[in-house]
């Protein structure tokens with residue numbers, strides 16, 4: 001079946017890194033996932049991403065360092081104190097140091113992101129940043145995913161050694177959370193002003209969200225001097241009102257990511273990683289999690305092997321090391337790193 005002419009024109013402009021309007025993105029998202037228009041969007045975005053990262057993947061390990069029942073009670077969150085079954089957890093310093101050494105045993109984890117809940121003690125977080133600085137190879141990018149903050153607090157994290165931060169402008173902010181969208185965006189601006197490489201999240205996307213909801217949130221974080229955007233689906237949590245709503249289907253999520261990738265191809269971040277990929281994180285960034293012993297059933301094994309295999313299976317030819325050099329990502333490398 002022939003491609004819709006208007007969609008083909010918008011996709012072509014995205015491929016050539018022209019500005020796309022929100023209404024144009026919404027038009028592209030009006031096609032069903034797996035339609036010819038959606039498939040072409042996914043293919044073009046993937047090619048843009050592979051060009052931008054020169055077939056080099058990166059690994060980010062997210063470590064929950066301080067978690068527990070969170071009084072912010074966001075309506076979708078597994079830590080919300082009204083629904084959670086997790087207990088308070090602060091990772092032990094010595095155990096944390098050993099975990100960092102284990103994760104960086106082969107020096108090929110580019111980013112370690114320290115995760116807390118919404119009532120985090122930033123002094124505590126700064127101590128954990130110091131442990132990563134001491135234990136990880138030189139060049140490892142240390143980032144944080146923590147609570148809202150002002151300029152001074154963002155600068156404190158920067159001085160402690162953080163070089164990046166994740167912060168989400170959530171869908172349903174102010175309705176499903178007790179935070180105003182402006183507060184979340186102000187925190188992103190504070191993190192940017194402190195000189196941190198910020199990844200802004202568009203999340204948590206559920207099957208009920210419209211193209212207008214998603215594009216509206218994305219265009220609020222675009223051109224805010226962030227380095228990347230992450231487009232993240234909602235995970236059902238028992239006890240929350242969204243548990244029965246299910247999850248956005250993977251093909252639709254791929255279509256959403258692709259359209260937003262094509263919408264922002266023109267954007268050049270203020271802080272540039274070597275081989276960064278596109279503004280919207282694609283498959284070149286393999287993110288894995290560990291360390292969350294406050295949650296029953298959390299993975300205990302080193303997750304980096306999984307990340308290496310994921311990048312290999314997706315066809316990436318190189319892997320960026322902690323020190324920003326690259327290593328060939330071939331079967332021999334997987335064997336040498338105990339990943340197969």
Ligand code: SF4
Pocket residue numbers: 070071072073074077078079080081116117118119177
């Ligand atoms: S602030 Fe963060 S950790 Fe706390 S309930 Fe909301 S999403 Fe969960």
